[in-house]
Amino acid sequence: MKNASCTVCMLKSKAARSLQHSELDLLGESCVQAVFEPGETIFKQGALSSNIIYLQTGLVKLTIKGPQRVQIMRLKKAPSYLGVPTTMGDKINHYSAIAVERCTACFIDINTFKELLKVNPAFSYEIMLELCRNELEQYQRCVKLVQNQVYGRLAANLLIFANEIYNSNEYDLPLNRNDLADLVCTSRETVSRLLAELAKESIIEVEGKHIRILDNERLENISEKG
Amino acid sequence: MKNASCTVCMLKSKAARSLQHSELDLLGESCVQAVFEPGETIFKQGALSSNIIYLQTGLVKLTIKGPQRVQIMRLKKAPSYLGVPTTMGDKINHYSAIAVERCTACFIDINTFKELLKVNPAFSYEIMLELCRNELEQYQRCVKLVQNQVYGRLAANLLIFANEIYNSNEYDLPLNRNDLADLVCTSRETVSRLLAELAKESIIEVEGKHIRILDNERLENISEKG
DNA sequence: TATTTTTTGTGATTTACATCACATTATATT
């Protein structure tokens, strides 16, 4: 862990770029950087929290305790703020964040964060926009979950990895089959079967965690139609 | 539709209560009140929007187009802001809001709203808190949807009507079976059957739309255990 | 290298729930 100089940071968030010099100094004073290896918990549901996390680089999964077990809600890719909704209201985390790939994260003291929201409307506005985007994304995820069947949801998630996370139609899945199943809201066995199915149809190529999308169009079709 | 005087309004939001006199005047100038009867659309997905809606009284459903059909995402009870996430980013509504009970709603010009966010950090902070709460609620709804089965979800929704909407364990459902099914993410037929089942078990009493919860404890148990 | 542990694949079986089909009851319209 080291104290960061936010002023010279090249990985500033869009929100942080609207801060004044003096405000960035304030941010830098109460901002501590840390590295997380895959599997390491960045913050944990139920624990007290007095920080907002700015995810500079890497990929995390957000998990939440459900009635039966812990569930992966979504992946979140840097750059992004984590734990804004979970820390703003009360001080207790309402979900966990766990590194899925190597991450660098800045821990910002919540009081400093609130102070910045207060003194800089542009900063505040950017944070608010991010919250709004999250809510809309969440609605979309939810309807898709209800109305599409597993085949479509799996296809959708493979496309998200390709288009939104790795920007390539060839990539290594950062999750094992269990976590992938969790993300798609299905069982491990079904994921196995459907991946085999997609491969048999020559829509993708699967080799362990390595995925290669062969027929983007058909995959998108499956993702849309269910 | 009439122009409202926000200064003397007794139904101010918590956020609005942090506004100065002059700011309330500003709000009042670009704030138009309207009444919506059940079934009437307050705003519509896909339409251009230049307003934030403050729901003063009443109950609405938020619906969103899914891959197969329009889906009820959630109910929202007054007092509450609607369309913040849908209007803040771009100008197009990303979901619809439809009155489920008689509603009064204030249409606030988006520029005025943004201006208030800018000049009054306390106001801005309250709005942000509401966004955060929404996001957390949405996560909860989603895990419940995935991990519980219909019986549990129906029970949960019956309890929400009792505890959060009507504050009574006897109430008239504001939705028909179709919409209730939609809210619970199941089919109309299943809702019919399970309501009958709950009645047979003497957990609730059903007479058309009138619901009476007889055994709160067991209903909560079903809601939790799935 | 050998051994344990974890991860993955695949068949067989079960099940919750959707869908279909139709009767019945309410509600709206003429």
Add this chain to the structure above:
DNA sequence: AATATAATGTGATGTAAATCACAAAAAATA
């Protein structure tokens, strides 16, 4: 009041996907 239209209940049937069961492969550990 008569008719049309919509909302609801309920049985029969079908099915997507969970669960169970176990083998095979891969990864971690000794």
